[in-house]
Amino acid sequence: MYYKNRGYKIFNVFNYVFLSLLAILCLIPLIHVLAVSFSGSAAAAAGFVGLWPVNFTIDAYTETLGNEKFVNSIFVSIQRTILGTVIPMLMTMLIAYPLSKSNDIIKGRAMITWFFVFTMLFSGGIIPNYILILELGLMNSMWSLILPHTISAFHIVLLLNFFRSIPKEIEEAAIMDGAGHIKTLFKIYLPLSMPAIATLSLFMMVFHWNSWFDGLIYMSSSSNYPLATFLQTVIVQQDFSQLNLSPEEMANISERTVKSAQIFIGALPILLVYPFLQKYFVKGIVLGGVKE
Amino acid sequence: MEETNEINNHENKRRTVKKSKLNWKRAAPLYLMLVPGVIFCIVFQYIPMAGLIIAFKDFKPWLGFAESPWVGLKHFEFLFSYSGNLQVIYNTVIISVLKLVLGLIVPIAFALLLNEIRKMVFKRTIQTMVYLPYFLSWVILGGILLDMLSPEGGLVNNFLGFFGIDPIFFLGSNTWFRPTVIISDIWKEFGFSTIVYLATLAGINPSLYEAAEMDGATRKKQTWHITLPCMMPIIVVMGILSLGNILNAGFDQIFNLYNPLVYETGDIIDTFVYRVGLVKGDFGFATAMGMFKSVIGFIFIVIAYRLAYKFADYKIF
């Protein structure tokens, strides 16, 4: 076996060390945010907090979790993320499947794909989108955050490429058995493309979890804001010189510890999703199994 | 060109399986499947595109789309004459191209290295860790980087100090600003970008490796002749699609990191336009600028699509 080879063993040791260092490097900012969130506010403001809390306290968390709007926005976000992943995923599969066929089977395939790809680059901008949402009567509705993002050319192109790498023979066998396209898609392509589907789902989840701007313009009341929008309104750096604020307000706005706690709690759910999806791209899918 | 052959074979196989009884009945459901997608695309993407006309108008919100006066190519002329400051365009291109190239190579290399790890727990842990920075916004990371890269007691310079290197003013020096921006961007994004490649690796049929093993191929050879060719389609797709961003050098990042000391090397089209205050309230100009970037991105994608087809005989779609 290749891994018994001496050269490979040396490589392997270096590889472990290198990847570990890289991973630690990536962990630093989050640990810093975490340390700040558990620190006393004066120490945090003076920039004394590195990777370990100074003057340990959980005040920031009690304050954050006590905020009604914060908790409410988490539910809005969960709802948005689930809908915003399931619907676009179905749509993407429905589009990618026919487009992964060869030109002989589906005429005008390239044309249709360009039709989608074009939208990846050109968009009307926020004003027409706003008017559209208004005209469709979707203002203040969850759908205004989901429907405009149903089609993503990037996702379509990726998925169709994954579909293409599935051996023809498998599909043909299914057709021989009398399976229709829908059945082939969901019973054969879907399980075989789990790594790809997990990847795209993750992309969609992360996108919806992190999007804030549409929530801000389409929701007229902050009680309907998704989490990312809510966080944006409280975390984003304020231009102090432009605001006429009293010192008490200034001190409140710049509470680094509370902001850090909010960032951490805000990122946590989506961070937790990842390990669950991970199995789909760590282990290979055994193609042969389905074939027989 | 191993990968080309591989792809060729694949395509050829497809052509030879061409069915004789391909009829409308067989294809109709396929077209039907596309209908909802096309409708959504028209409603939510193409209809709003009508709004692009304001790139040619002096748009006033209270007048609306129809009533705002036409100004022809004024915004575009302005864009070019004003940013006659070629430095800004040069900065944009150099930063974005380096980000594109490294943003493609680093995740692939990382995925390949990670693929060599056979301890599942370790593999998963590493994977989760590198994916974390992606979730912190540049507003937050900007603050952290400012502290970490400080020439007076910052973590990085303290570390360099061990090797007798003088403190480097990363964010305040025109020599170091671009490398700092590019490396920090890669550092933030690579873990997340790796996922696509890991998914591809997961899809490679293990029997291919078994066969190579039988033939006594070394791991290096296996990677070169099996892994990479299998990844090639996705690499090409990712590469070509990322070209659409050729003029997006990363507004959020640069906006949070730059300062007057490094305008010379760090100012990009987006930050420049933002500072000029043109975008604020001037939708016409903002649209014109977006359109310019899109057209350039689109041209690049079309060219790359053609090139991939001509030289590698691979159609990404």
Place this chain on the structure above:
Amino acid sequence: MYKRWLSNWLVLIVLSFTLIACSDDVEETGKEEEGSDKTEEASKGFEQGKYDPPITIDAVSCSNTIQYADGDSLEDNVHTRWAEEELGIKINYIWETTQEECDTQYNLNMTAGSELPDVMMSFDPVFTSQLIDSGQMMDISDAYEKYASEQVKEYIGSVDGAFDKYTREDGVYGIPIPSSAMNNDPVLWLREDWMQELELEAPETLDDVDQIFDAFTAEKADFGMAMSYEISDWIADTSWVFGAYGDAIPKQWVENDEGELVWGSVQPSMKEGLAKLNSWFEKGYISSEFGVQEGNDAIKLITSGKAGMSASPFWAGTWPLSDVTQLDEDAHMKPYPIPAGPDGLKGRKGSSVTQGGMLVHKDFEHIDALFLYLNRLYEGADPEAGHEFEYGYAEGIDYVMKDGEVSYNDEDFEYGKKLLVSKYFLTTQPLIDPYLEVETLAKLHEGAEPTTPYEKRVAGQNDIRKEAASVLMSQEDISVVDKYQGPPTDTMETRWDVLQQMESEAYLAIIYGDKDLDYFDKFVEEWYANGGKEITEEVNNWYQEVQNATD
């Protein structure tokens, strides 16, 4: 395996539809129609001090940092309830967003043809002129004359050029809402514990400052002073260094001897200020990182004990400078007056009192009600004993009664801290007599007994704030306020940024010592050649017009 997956999908889909069903019940925020809009009845409401039936004022909220008591919200809080019960005025928020995206949201609404709110606050001259240009705003001059109370007229009238921003040839399109005067004018804050330990005297001149820096850096700290790259900033300011050499202050329009406006940063006296800063930089009194630090980052040098001086507002002693005490028990900051230059000159940037203003939609039918509202709230600026606002706007929110005594201590509040009721106002800022607070604080510091309810309230503030106010007021005449209040001129729209950038680069290069001092002359020449000349002309045209209109 895929069967299980399919069933998972199904569950997800069913789940999602349930969620949709739940998400559809979003409140409708339509404009309420009110029955009585006859002017007669309306002015009756004004005279009686209450509208019956109540009228509605549509507003929007662009302030996202407001804190409410438990159960209260933007739409329903102690203030909105007060307005409805006391004045018969319902405040209806049609949308809310952040400060940053406020004008975007306005523009979207205008383009989409949606109704604008009845009243709009603007803090940004560009946005103000956009609103006025839209032709949708009301000329308020007659209504102001007719309905504004004497008190309101006195306060607004006490500010020079208060209406400049809103004045056009054919009318006045906004009500200025003055904020605290001299709020961001700097005083020198020094580490008093070091001053005493090193036996240093209060700095009278820039040379004294040199000595203090020398002692600080030798004995105590890494640097002498904290400064931001903005030069003239709300905190960690350096405008006072330039003020020591001439009448001009960088980054603002100042009047020269001929009564014309000129841009401060390109005046010859800047050169000496730059030379001074450069010498401080060379001596290591300024952090080499100042070029990447905004005020907020720079001030960390003080709070972490790395530097001993910053020029910051009088209120900075409460926050953020007080953080230094929390980290080092012995540390404390003390305010000092701005020192003089070699010829005895002193100067610093002055802050604008008229940033904010309220614009009114031209179709709004109850302008009298708006003035009733403002008049009433303005009474709280300096209330008489026994007035409903004697102690504050709302009991339990911005003051509490404890054992028959008024208290403003956070621990006595049910919510855990004192909240600012003025944030719930349509103006989002308190309605005040702009000079009253600093004057009162200074007076109290100098030993005056508090007599009026307002003075008694202010007397409870901490001593450092009073001391700093007194220091600030002792040099009231050295603050130089930006004289240009108009919208960006034509040439500014195309050239201003290039000039600003040129300026930042030149200033930093000279202070860092990358360029020698003579580079300043070259910069000034280029500044004028690249549009600075045209802009100066345009600014002066505006200045003339406004002065003619006010005369």
